[in-house]
Amino acid sequence: MAVGSDFSLRKVDVALTPRERYIDFLRSRGKRITPQKQVILDHVSSRHEHFDVEQLLADLRNTPEGARASSATVYRTVAEMHEAGLLHKMELDGRCVYEHDYGYPQHDHLYCSGCRQLIEFSSEELARICDAVAAQHQFRARGHRLIITGLCVDCRTSKSKSRHQDRV
């Protein structure tokens, strides 16, 4: 069973770049830094964007240098980066979606069930509510995830034209 170590529970130290942070993490665990991990790291940290493993694999294949990593490796590496606190993970429509959120402020999402787009927002009030609720239940909160489901503007207006909306 994977373990969310003390390391990953601590508030991130934003003085480090993602790469430094990751390398620190690997070193502290006696894990290795391999070309595959670097390629994946570069891809993932070059933008703040939601993706699943399939997309990441496709991206890697489209890379000019044709950087390569097997899906097994991508799954393993992505999990490792999640442990390291570089990637945020969530489940959506039966598969795992990640986003590079190291150094990014906490935020939540609107999820359009039409085009499956994730729209970000953040709310301090929400954080306050979470703290209050947790305290009330003597719960030690590690984090939270709020997803508001519905239809985005585009899907609302193109409702009758496309097959997009209401995919549940």
Added chain:
Amino acid sequence: MAVGSDFSLRKVDVALTPRERYIDFLRSRGKRITPQKQVILDHVSSRHEHFDVEQLLADLRNTPEGARASSATVYRTVAEMHEAGLLHKMELDGRCVYEHDYGYPQHDHLYCSGCRQLIEFSSEELARICDAVAAQHQFRARGHRLIITGLCVDCRTSKSKSRHQDRV
């Protein structure tokens, strides 16, 4: 692709019992009311509790009358009840978890990563935030889901004794 019809989008009419509601739904679609569906309905609506299909199947088998339904049927029926607005669905740790929430007030959850218990809470403030955020993005919200992850009191205190905590 399954369809979340107008029917299921409408606010539930709490004057109906779950059974009435379900039967209405089935009739309106020309779907049938079978013994299997009734057994499942009874089980599900007899308590307000979180379960996955595996648990539901086990429960059915433990029933005195040995009520039976294949897993395919349970999957199909549960999905149907979700469409009918009787069951709330969420994904957790890679599988789908349902709860009978017809007639119950909207609420959200604290999820203990130790014992995997779901603790309910509700917050009007939260609902307000969701509305505000959706409006801000011209988004038509259908619903929301907030999960606060962490450790419950029990798992916090029995931290060193058990293998419970930090299952990610």
Added chain:
DNA sequence: TTGTCTGCAAACACTTTGCACTTTT
């Protein structure tokens, strides 16, 4: 009689794992 439903088993999508080989340290 028509059309849905059920159960079974096969199919599926996504993810994890065992293993032999490679690579880092």
Added chain:
DNA sequence: AAAAGTGCAAAGTGTTTGCAGACAA
């Protein structure tokens, strides 16, 4: 040299689906 990583293919999970027979409307 020792330990961890990689790719492949096989094994797992949880869920869906095709189909033939059963059955409600």
